Amino acid sequence: MLEDYVVHPVLTIWRFGVLMVIFMPLILTVPAVFIGKRKGDKDDERSGTLWWYSLLVRHMEMAGPTFIKLSQWAASRTDIFPKQLCIMLSKLHNQVDPHSIEHTRRTIEAAFGGRKMEDIFDEFIETPLGIGAIAQVYRGRLKPGIALHFEPDESSANARQSSDLMSKLGGSTKKKREKKKLKTEVAIKVLHPKVARTVARDLAIMKFFASLIHRIPNMNWIALPDQVAMFGSMMEEQLDLRIEAHNLATFQRNFRDRYTVTFPTPLSEFATREMLIEEYVDALPLKAYLERGAGPFDVKIADIGLDGFLRMLIFDNFVHADLHPGNIFVRFYNPSANNLFKQIVARFKGEEGRTMSSTDEATLRLRAVPQDDKEAWMDELQALFNEGFRPQVVFIDTGLVSVLSNKNRRDFLDLFHALAEFDGYRAGKLMMERCRSPESVIDGEVFALKMQKLILDVKNTAMSLGKIKIADLLSDVMSMVRTHHVPMEGDFANVVISILILEGIGRQLNPNIDLFKTALPILRQLGRQDGGHAVVEGVKELPGGGGWWIKMWFLLEARQWAHETLEATTTVEQHLDVLLHPAI
Numbered sequence: 001m002l003e004d005y006v007v008h009p010v011l012t013i014w015r016f017g018v019l020m021v022i023f024m025p026l027i028l029t030v031p032a033v034f035i036g037k038r039k040g041d042k043d044d045e046r047s048g049t050l051w052w053y054s055l056l057v058r059h060m061e062m063a064g065p066t067f068i069k070l071s072q073w074a075a076s077r078t079d080i081f082p083k084q085l086c087i088m089l090s091k092l093h094n095q096v097d098p099h100s101i102e103h104t105r106r107t108i109e110a111a112f113g114g115r116k117m118e119d120i121f122d123e124f125i126e127t128p129l130g131i132g133a134i135a136q137v138y139r140g141r142l143k144p145g146i147a148l149h150f151e152p153d154e155s156s157a158n159a160r161q162s163s164d165l166m167s168k169l170g171g172s173t174k175k176k177r178e179k180k181k182l183k184t185e186v187a188i189k190v191l192h193p194k195v196a197r198t199v200a201r202d203l204a205i206m207k208f209f210a211s212l213i214h215r216i217p218n219m220n221w222i223a224l225p226d227q228v229a230m231f232g233s234m235m236e237e238q239l240d241l242r243i244e245a246h247n248l249a250t251f252q253r254n255f256r257d258r259y260t261v262t263f264p265t266p267l268s269e270f271a272t273r274e275m276l277i278e279e280y281v282d283a284l285p286l287k288a289y290l291e292r293g294a295g296p297f298d299v300k301i302a303d304i305g306l307d308g309f310l311r312m313l314i315f316d317n318f319v320h321a322d323l324h325p326g327n328i329f330v331r332f333y334n335p336s337a338n339n340l341f342k343q344i345v346a347r348f349k350g351e352e353g354r355t356m357s358s359t360d361e362a363t364l365r366l367r368a369v370p371q372d373d374k375e376a377w378m379d380e381l382q383a384l385f386n387e388g389f390r391p392q393v394v395f396i397d398t399g400l401v402s403v404l405s406n407k408n409r410r411d412f413l414d415l416f417h418a419l420a421e422f423d424g425y426r427a428g429k430l431m432m433e434r435c436r437s438p439e440s441v442i443d444g445e446v447f448a449l450k451m452q453k454l455i456l457d458v459k460n461t462a463m464s465l466g467k468i469k470i471a472d473l474l475s476d477v478m479s480m481v482r483t484h485h486v487p488m489e490g491d492f493a494n495v496v497i498s499i500l501i502l503e504g505i506g507r508q509l510n511p512n513i514d515l516f517k518t519a520l521p522i523l524r525q526l527g528r529q530d531g532g533h534a535v536v537e538g539v540k541e542l543p544g545g546g547g548w549w550i551k552m553w554f555l556l557e558a559r560q561w562a563h564e565t566l567e568a569t570t571t572v573e574q575h576l577d578v579l580l581h582p583a584i
Contacts, residue, residue, distance in 0.1 A: 012201045019205065022063050026056055045084050053085045057092050065096060065133035065195055066202035066235065072133075073231055078478040080227070080487065096192070098131050104138065104190045111272045120146055122184070129187065134195050134238060138188045139280055147184045149269045150279070183265060185280040189241060191273075196239050203232045223436050223487055238399045241276035247398040248278060254316045259333075261308040261393050281394050282363050283331035290325060290508050292374055295381035297391050301330055302506035302513050304393045309502050317409065321400040323498050325505060329394040332362035336388050362389055402498075424448075424455025436487040447484040451477075 029052060036047030060071045074081055075089035105117055112120055124140040131137075210224035237243050245266040255261050267277040286301075294301050305328065312319040320327075362384055369377045404412055411434045418427040428451030432441050441447065454476060481488060506513040 008197075008201075011197075012204055015198075015201045016205050019063060019202075022059055026052075026059055029055065043083050045082070050084060053082075053088045056085070057088050060089070061092055064198060064202070065192070066199045066206075068092065068096070068133040069235060069238070070206075070231060073234065078482070080482060082482075083479065096131055096133055098128055098136055099190075099192050101126050103193050104136075104188075107190050107272075107275050108188065111270050111275045119143070124188075134199075135189050135191045135241075138190070140186055140188055142184045142186055142277075144184065146267075146270075150183050150265055150267055183279045185282070186267070186277050187264070187280045189244075189276045189278075191239065191241065191275070199235050199239060203228070203235065207232075226436065234400060240273045241399075242271045242273060244397075244399040245271035245276055245278075247401050250318060251320070251395070251398060254312070254318060255308070258308070258311065259392065260304045260390075261311075261395065263395055263398065281329060281331070281396070282360060283329035283394050284363060284366060286325045286328040286330055286393075286505070289330060290505070292377050293381075294330075294391075294509055295378045296385040297332075297381060298509040299513075301391050301393065302510040304391060306502055306506050306513065308393060308395070309498060317404055319402040319498060320395055320398055321402040321498065322397055323395070323502060327395060327397045328505075329396065331359045331392050331394060332384055332389040333359045333392050334362075334387065334389050359392070422455050424452035427451050427455065431481070431486055431488075440485050440487075442483075442485045444484070447480060447486060450480050454480075 032048040032052045033046065034048065036049070036051075038044045038046055039050070042050060057071070060067045071089045071092045075086045075092070078086050081089075108120065109115060109117060117124060120143060121140045122143050125138060127138075128136040129139050206228045207225065210228040214224050245268045248263050248266040249268060251263040252265065255263065262281075264281050265279040270277060286305075289298075289301065309319070309323070365380055365384070366377070369380050411430070414434075415427055415430050418424075418430060425448050428448030429444075431451070432438055432444050432447065435441070480486075
């Protein structure tokens, strides 16, 4: 009672005063946005505006975890905020001091019912692996008795079939369990102390100012109170690590038969609001391959990442909503190392379990290459490729997911139906009719005509979609959305932004990446499910009785056939030209 009606309000007022001190320089320098020459390479923004944006980023860093997270969220909303501001916010750094090891120890021991750290871990590294706005991560090695609580690994159907046959050939089920490799190497995520209270006070202040700004003419189209409510919901999800554990388990189930993509296994039994333990995945961050190159694996890594996302979207409707290079890792496995015949021979020779796993071996070999020796890095990648290694993409930090509601999913599919028919005008009309506040749209007819022109430009190059940068296309759409005040639903925007980010990452590895070509095998698989009933029967509740799926599939099949025919014809013509006009 005292906490809710006295302490919390007083501390919220105090926090408001602190934030006023931090942001007052920003308020006083707002006139700077009208000063300076416009820069053509910076979306025609004034130099004074760019300076003010940079000042805003610095002060958001100073304001603490809620505002750091707010900046990271705002950086993805190019449908609301200017593009240059979003670019600057995306470079914001977490300037958060690490919390004490004593707090970490208390949190972990409480999660295990008072058991001492020494009885939980064989080794615990007290220096954090990483420090974020709301939590920090450690690495440790669990005692085998604790590691037994990990749920059974269902990462691969082949692995399950292999282990079943091995148990029949090599002994009892009990022996199989004893031979199973325990996940003792783990990552431990612990929330910062009192971060939930700080976030709650900041959100209360944000809601107050959002309601005031919403009353300003021409500002209601943003629907700031709704945006703050959505951001608050996102923060609440990240402040409960049990949600992340649940998301990890769901992703593992969804991808259990897709070995090219994987997620860490959570120790769900001991997950609490403040603490989560998950399998430590020994892999290199995607950033390493973007900076140093991926050699013979560049196309494959790009395709795997994009394929994984499209499967989340099309099959599962359960999409990782925080995809950026820091949350994507890559490791390599050797399919021949898991060959069933070799495992049987090793079992009878008594050599099982003596060799290092192929994924650990590949990671160690790459990690041993000097940071500044790019030639050695490429040579090692080529060696791995020649030895039969294949890439596996690991997604981490699954605290945020997007699940499209029935309405949003219907809107999403209706929009893609229009795009599949290259009806940009109808797509523009749909976006306006189903946005958050249709009454606030400015020059709606112009918006629809701009969409039509954009889509017609795409249609003119429909047989070479690999040349179209989907990121640029979506960026143009988001710019028009902002100009004409067509606010998008949060989950819808998250999906669009994820496509934009992944396609941008993919093109750094493979400049010819084709989003639609990647989607084609997924649509084929959808069509094969249950003898085609998944298309004909399973999607009847979708717009047009599911016919748009079939239309999109046939459209992409036709495009692929025409593209291959064109390439084949070109090749034949080149050979004929050589035969008829030989070089002398």
